[in-house]
Amino acid sequence: MNPNTSDNTLDPNHEANQQLERFRVVLSHTSHPGNIGSTARAMKTMGLTRLYLVNPKEFPSEVAVALASNAHDLLDSAIIVDSMEKALEGTTLQVAMTARRRELAQPLQTPRQLVPELVNEARHGGEIALVFGTEMSGLTIDEVQLCNRRVTIPTNPDYSSLNLAQAVQVLCYELRATLLDDVSHLEERRNYASHEYIELFYKHLEETLTTIGFLKPKAPKRLMPRLRRMYQRIDLEQEEVDILRGILRATLEYKHKSPPKDDTP
Structure with missing residues (x-):
C-alpha cells in the first residue's frame, strides 16, 4: 500500500x-x-x-x-x-x-x-x-x-x-x-418492524375491533392509544406483526362465516 x-x-x-x-x-x-x-x-x-x-x-x-x-x-x-x-x-x-x-x-x-x-x-x-x-x-x-x-x-x-x-x-x-468506543459486546440486533409496517398493523387492528364490535366508534375512549402503548412496550419484530395481522384476518373470516347448523333433533 x-x-x-x-x-x-x-x-x-x-x-x-x-x-x-x-x-x-x-x-x-x-x-x-x-x-x-x-x-x-x-x-x-x-x-x-x-x-x-x-x-x-x-x-x-x-x-x-x-x-x-x-x-x-x-x-x-x-x-x-x-x-x-x-x-x-x-x-x-x-x-x-x-x-x-x-x-x-x-x-x-x-x-x-x-x-x-x-x-x-x-x-x-x-x-x-x-x-x-x-x-x-x-x-x-x-x-x-x-x-x-x-x-x-x-x-x-x-x-x-x-x-x-x-x-x-x-x-x-x-x-x-x-x-468511537467498543460496543461489540452488545447482543444481536432484533429484526424490528418498520414504522410504516407497524402503523398499518394499528390501522388493521382498529378496523377489526370496530367490525367485531369491541371498539365503539362513537365512544372509543382511549382504547387505541392504550393498545398502541401496550404493543410498543413489546418492540414488535417483522414476523410478529405478520402473525398478529394473520390473527386479525382469521378473526374477520370467522365472524363472516355462517353459524354452524344445530343438528339437535
Missing part, C-alpha cells in the same frame, strides 16, 4: 461517520429558521448529515444559512415533509426527545442510557430517527406516540432551559462518543 495513501477503513472516525449515516434528525414545526441552521451546525460537528423538517414555519432562510456556519450543505439537502409519518418512513427506531412522563409506552431514558441500543441498531443496518419538537412546547402527545423510544436530557431543575440546537448537540455527541 502506498504509504502516502490514507486507509479510511482503519480510521475509527471514518467508520463512525458511516454508521451515523443510519441516523436522521427530524425537526417538527420549527418556528425560527435560526434554530434550523444551528441544528445543522450541531449535527455536522458530530458527523450526522440527514436533516428532515416537518412543516417548518420559514425555510429556506438566509438566517438559517448564517447560523449554520459551514454546515449549509445540510440545509441544501434537507428533506421537507408535511407530516411526521412521512418523516419516519423507513425507520425501525424512532426516538422522541421529550420531558413528558405521562402516556408513555416506553421508559424515559437519558441519552447515555439509550444510545448503545441505537448504535447497535445502526451497526446492523437499522434506520433511526431522532425526533425533536417545537422550541416552545416540544413534541405533541400524538407525535410522541408515533415513536417507540423516549429520551430526555437531565438538567438543573432550577434552570432547565435548553434550546433546540443544544438538545440536538447533546444527543449527537453521545452517539459519536459511543461509536
